Amino acid sequence: MSASRLLIKNKLVPEAIKAISLDVTGTLLVHRLPIHEAYYNAFIDVNITDRPDLADLKPAFKKAYKEMSQKYPCFGSGKLSDREWWYLLIQDTIKLTGKSYSEATLQRYFRSIYQHYGSLEGYEVLTDAKEFLEKYSSRYLLGVTSNTPVRTMENCLPSLGLSKYFKFFVCSQDVGHEKPSTHIYQRSMDEVRLFAQHTHSLTCSLTYSLTHLLTHLLTYLLTSDKVLQSWYPAT
Secondary structure, eight states: OOHHHHHHHTTOSOTTOOEEEEOSBTTTEEESSOHHHHHHHHHHHTTOOSOOOHHHHHHHHHHHHHHHHHHSHHHHTTTSOHHHHHHHHHHHHHHHTTOOOOHHHHHHHHHHHHHHTTSGGGEEEOHHHHHHHHHHTTTSEEEEEESSOHHIIIIIHHHTTOGGGOSEEEEHHHHSOOTTOHHHHHHHHHHHHHHHHHHOOOOOOOOHHHHHHHHHHHHHHHHTTOOOOOOOOOO
16 A cells, blocks of 8 residues: 555544655655665776775775764764765775775766766655655645755755655754754754745644654655665665
8 A cells, every 4th residue: 555545544644734844765765776886886987997896885885974974973064065075985985995096086986976876866766755745745835854965855856856845955964963853853843934924824833743753654654665775874
């Protein structure tokens, strides 16, 4: 049963709710390829012959991602640019595989990956997500509250034809706090209230707890019938 029909059957979107916030990765989009495969393909795309084994890239990326997230959380919010954060992560990933390249080669490799995940090639839209957006965007104020990189929201959602369904976009990279911090949910609530003030079309009686609960409920419903093949850390 699709997420939309399940919502209707179980009356999980009551009339009292005026706004719904959704996540991005795993809820609206999934990666077309596992990350380590995309990283390996980038070596081929830029003609690097001395490349790591495919099996070595997976643990290397996971370790580098974890360390970068601890050192510069929220993709470097307030400290590094998006590009700088990902360059350091890719640099560390390669080091962890035992390989070393010149600065020019590393830049060429990085650019290939960075462009990949800023384009349609990196993601695909979940069928149930598109169905949900088409059905409910005219009935509720829909927004995005996510730990996903801001570039995904600014580049990929519009390119995939999804941004038109949303009235607000809140990203941990902009806020400086990740879900489940109350700070990022408060920013979403502020966006809802601001929209209501300008349109007079909403009754802002939502609470943080309701928004928080519904976000996680929808994330589960929209992905529960999918077997996601990506090992990318949850965002």
